[in-house]
Amino acid sequence: MLIGLLPWALILGVQGGQKSMSWLEMLMMTGMNFAGGSEFAAVNLWVHPLPVLLIxxxxxxxxxxxxxxxxxxxxxxxxxxxxxxxPALFFMCDESWAMGLAEAQKRKAAGLGFNLPHYMGVCATLYIAWIVFAxxxxxxxxxxGDVAAWGFGMAFPAVFLVLMRGMWKSFAAARPWFVSLIAAALTYLxxxxxxxxxxxxxxxLFAAYYWGAEP
Incomplete structure (x- = not known):
């Protein structure tokens, strides 16, 4: 997980540095808003004067x-x-959520409760690595120069593919994922x-509700 996460954190930091963000500003932004997607959006919108409301x-x-x-x-x-x-929800990100949910589902099947120390350990590892490398x-x-040309951009999608593979149950159960993917792609374009x-x-959500309501 970290192999894919660290290059992406570096890319975020490099892009911020090229937009005249200091390392301290980057540290504070990633530390207070632990969510990579919105941080990249903020960096892309980072101009002077800052469009605070838009960001x-x-x-x-x-x-x-x-x-x-x-x-x-x-x-x-x-x-x-x-x-x-x-605190557990403050440090939640996509990766820690997916790993924590998978662990919780396994423990529930075994009659055990939520493993908070395991979850917080995952969160702490990802949080510290992300903000330090950013x-x-x-x-x-x-x-x-242009770090996007280095090809590190594939690291983040690769991490999500690994997470999805770990949560995969069947094609039928994944239908809402594909609906969400198609809708997001069409809207993006x-x-x-x-x-x-x-x-x-x-x-x-609508797809999950529709198929979830089937007998």
Missing amino acids: ATVTFMINSRHILMGAALAPYLKHTPLKKVI AFGAAVGPLF SVDGAWYVPAGTLSG
């Missing part, structure tokens, strides 16, 4: 998927004290902005 709106739209991710974890966290749940990338960013995020999310 905040796009960040909210992209991070809206965390609402669904938190809802998926809710049944496993219902017996956990709120003072532990809030800050390092911002510090050395001005020294590099036809509508400017980050509208492909809610489009993919809502279409996937």
Whole structure:
């Protein structure tokens, strides 16, 4: 997981450094908004003067998927004290959510509860690695050219493919994924902005509800 994550964090930092972001600004942004997709969107919109409202709106739209991710974890966290749940959800990202949910499902099948130490260990590892390498990338960013040409961009999709493979059950169960993918792709190609995020999310939800209601 880290092999795919670290180059992507470096790319984020380098792109931020080339937009005149300092390593401290990058460290604070990634530390307070632990969500890679919205961070890349913020960096792409990073100009002077800063379009604060636009960045905040796009960040909210992209991070809206965390609402669904938190809802998926809710049944496993219902017996956990709120003072532990809030930090657990703050450090939740796509990778830690997928790994934590897979672990929770295995433990539930064995009659066990949610393994919070395991989940927080995953979160801490990913969090520290992400913010440190992103800050390092911002510090050395001005020294590099177009890092996108290096091909490291495939690292992030590769990580998600690995996560999806670990959660794969059957083609029938994955139909909402494909509906979400197609809707998001079509919206991305036809509508400017980050509208492909809610489009993919809502279409996937409707597809899951429709097929989930079948006998």
